Amino acid sequence: MSYPFLKGHGTENDFVVLPDADGTVHGDLSADRVRALCDRRAGIGGDGVLRAVRRDGDWFMDYRNADGSVSEMCGNGIRVFARYLHEREGEPFPMKIQTRDGIKVVDRTGDDYTADLGSPEVFGETHVTVMGTTFAARHVSMGNPHAVAFVDNLAQAGPLLEEPEHDDAVYPDGVNVEFVVRRGEHHVAMRVHERGSGETRSCGTGACAVAVATSLVDDAPRGTPYRVDVPGGTLTITWTEDDRVLLTGPAVLVAEGLTDL
Numbered sequence: 001m002s003y004p005f006l007k008g009h010g011t012e013n014d015f016v017v018l019p020d021a022d023g024t025v026h027g028d029l030s031a032d033r034v035r036a037l038c039d040r041r042a043g044i045g046g047d048g049v050l051r052a053v054r055r056d057g058d059w060f061m062d063y064r065n066a067d068g069s070v071s072e073m074c075g076n077g078i079r080v081f082a083r084y085l086h087e088r089e090g091e092p093f094p095m096k097i098q099t100r101d102g103i104k105v106v107d108r109t110g111d112d113y114t115a116d117l118g119s120p121e122v123f124g125e126t127h128v129t130v131m132g133t134t135f136a137a138r139h140v141s142m143g144n145p146h147a148v149a150f151v152d153n154l155a156q157a158g159p160l161l162e163e164p165e166h167d168d169a170v171y172p173d174g175v176n177v178e179f180v181v182r183r184g185e186h187h188v189a190m191r192v193h194e195r196g197s198g199e200t201r202s203c204g205t206g207a208c209a210v211a212v213a214t215s216l217v218d219d220a221p222r223g224t225p226y227r228v229d230v231p232g233g234t235l236t237i238t239w240t241e242d243d244r245v246l247l248t249g250p251a252v253l254v255a256e257g258l259t260d261l
């Protein structure tokens with residue numbers, strides 16, 4: 001049986017979108033099916049899957065990582081998901097979207113989509129190890145866990161970012177790890193190893209965690225926009241005075257079709 005799908009990305013963090021309004025087309029959306037959909041050779045290819053499920057008159061974003069694992073939140077994904085809902089399901093902006101980390105609001109200005117990801121949780125210091133080198137890192141949650149390590153050179157994370165070792169006591173369910181360098185005033189650049197997807201070209205919640213950690217280091221006034229360069233483009237993050245993190249960036253729908261996966 002063939003099912004409709006779309007392909008989209010936000011700063012080249014790419015996703016398979018599954019219209020599944022009554023949640024029955026893909027049943028429980030098994031981890032095996034997610035892995036098959038995300039396979040870049042035998043499948044459609046993606047860093048994750050965004051399944052649209054109608055719930056109590058709202059839309060629920062059922063996000064899965066490429067390895068089939070579930071995550072609470074996906075910042076690049078929710079922008080792509082919002083564009084899909086607007087253009088294919090007729091949802092107006094601003095729109096409320098249910099996620100595993102609660103209801104988020106997404107709005108659009110021109111070609112830019114802004115997701116209000118709510119308040120970050122800022123914990124203490126931790127550490128990560130990659131290529132035999134241990135780096136101090138800051139633990140920040142955007143609904144999903146992040147370890148933010150400031151480095152002198154992004155190449156220190158290695159040619160192909162292998163999964164960094166982390167403290168299982170701090171991150172029992174794994175962690176997204178961001179390596180950050182300064183590029184200027186309120187301007188940083190990052191690489192990311194995502195939990196469940198490996199090194200990606202971008203991570204929306206990761207960019208938010210990076211902006212929150214950098215803002216704390218800078219003791220920057222709230223409301224200061226941070227420019228975060230990722231390998232797939234640039235995101236703008238604002239941590240507001242009322243403790244909300246706004247993620248602004250593009251959302252592209254690349255293709256749509258049918259799949260038997």
Ligand SMILES: N[C@H](CCC[C@H](N)C(=O)O)C(=O)O
Pocket residue numbers: 013047048065070071072073074075076077144145176194195196197202203204205206
């Ligand atoms: N891999 C992440 C979820 C996707 C986050 C990323 N794609 C984003 O745009 O926020 C996790 O397991 O928490």
